[in-house]
Amino acid sequence: MLDLTKPSASAAGQPRPADGRDGSLLPMTLAIADYDRTRMLVDGRVKPAGIDLAVTVGSIPEFCLVPVYEQYDVAEMSLSWYLMAHCRDEPVVALPVFPLRMPVHAYMYCRADAPYTDPRELVGKRIGTKRYRSTINVWLRGILKDFYGIVPSDFHWITPAQEGGGFVIPPDVQVTLKPGEMSDIEDMLFAGEIDALFTPVLPEAVLRGDRRIRRLFPDSRAESRAYSRRTGFLPMTHTIVMSKRLVEREPWTARSIADAVVESQRRWVSFAHADPKHLTACEAVYTLEDERAAYGPDPWAHGLEANRAALETFIRYANEQGYIDRRPAPEEIFAAGTLDV
Structure with a gap:
């Protein structure tokens, strides 16, 4: 469970080279749910380059209830809350990766x-x-x-x-x-x-x-x-956000984290689709085939262009429903250098 009663150790104030290429690791904290697609990031089988990542696992609803970016360097977050925070110029920026989608x-x-x-x-x-x-x-x-x-x-x-x-x-x-x-x-x-x-x-x-x-x-x-x-899309409901101050100080970290999230999912999907018997689901052999036919080969794709239509739709909905007072372009809401993950 997330513990928001005390501050966490983070990258704030950590001096280091600009890109982490000297072999040292920047300590950072991440709060995320334990999905199959994030598990290799959670358990350390996938590591973001240049970063010593301390992961806290929380329940999915928690990322819709509190401003997790105030405690953690990186965190899963409700997409609607993030859009409101962005349009209020709060010190948070998202990565174009989406750990949760829902029919x-x-x-x-x-x-x-x-x-x-x-x-x-x-x-x-x-x-x-x-x-x-x-x-x-x-x-x-x-x-x-x-x-x-x-x-x-x-x-x-x-x-x-x-x-x-x-x-x-x-x-x-x-x-x-x-x-x-x-x-x-x-x-x-x-x-x-x-x-x-x-x-x-x-x-x-x-x-x-x-x-x-x-x-x-x-x-x-x-x-x-x-x-x-x-x-042409499966709706996303969560994104990954980072401290804007950290990204401004260490801009390379945004791409490192985004790449790690994508790689964790890539490895899981490759494993699951290699043989339906890997999954504890009675009809996995049918389900995987049905989902490919219904949603295409990669409905969980990350990056801006693969998700532009969904993001433009969601931004419009949020504006029409009074969450935000303007419609930012999708490019505006994500960290520079991450749009093509």
């Missing part, structure tokens, strides 16, 4: 006995969500507007937690705070106090196999795949 259509739920099978049937209804500002909600609301003609003010939003991150609810959107836990929102769904649930994580009820809950779309997998075919 976002899978994260809309309703009761199993509800009549809803299309988002347009939820107009005027109550939507429960952990936080209105969650990155997945930026994607979902943008998709609903672009493809279903629905805007955020068409719903009444119910949340159990304060927004945080400096986010202010747009004046035309109705959000009611009912303090509690995410499990309370699930209980509200079953009690009929909300009509649907938009969530960045699988509901506990789903994990325990509760048959009272189902996805909104009868075939959400088909919806996700159709969206990716139409847009």
Whole structure:
């Protein structure tokens, strides 16, 4: 778990040569989730050139809740929070690497006995969500507007937690705070106090196999795949950020970290795709083939150009939904020298 109660050792104030080529290593700290694609970076099998990296592993939601760049030199971070921080000129800069992507259509739920099978049937209804500002909600609301003609003010939003991150609810959107836990929102769904649930994580009820809950779309997998075919991308929800002061002082570190993240993923994907038997998944042999057919050979590609369409779309959504007051070009939001990782 991330420990944000005390400062961590970092590269701040560490004197060293400009590029680390003398064989010495710059101490740096990284906070990231333990994904299969990052594990070789976490366990040290992949090392960023010129850097002695101390890695802290956290749970995925933590990177959406706190400004991790204030404690760590490098950190995974919610894409929506980062965009807000960037447009406020906070001392943080991102790398064009994306450790988390999601088929976002899978994260809309309703009761199993509800009549809803299309988002347009939820107009005027109550939507429960952990936080209105969650990155997945930026994607979902943008998709609903672009493809279903629905805007955020068409719903009444119910949340159990304060927004945080400096986010202010747009004046035309109705959000009611009912303090509690995410499990309370699930209980509200079953009690009929909300009509649907938009969530960045699988509901506990789903994990325990509760048959009272189902996805909104009868075939959400088909919806996700159709969206990716139409847009050409699988939505990203997290990026990697660095201390801007560190990057300004040691600019080579940004490319070193970005390359290491890409290499960790490359090795994992090569291993997993070499033989489906490497994976503890009963239908891995089918799943890998299906995913290649549905999403193309590299839906997790990093770098700017491979992700330009997704980033421009997300930036537009964030601006339309009041997260940011302008639309920065994708080139602007990433560290120099990293765009072609």
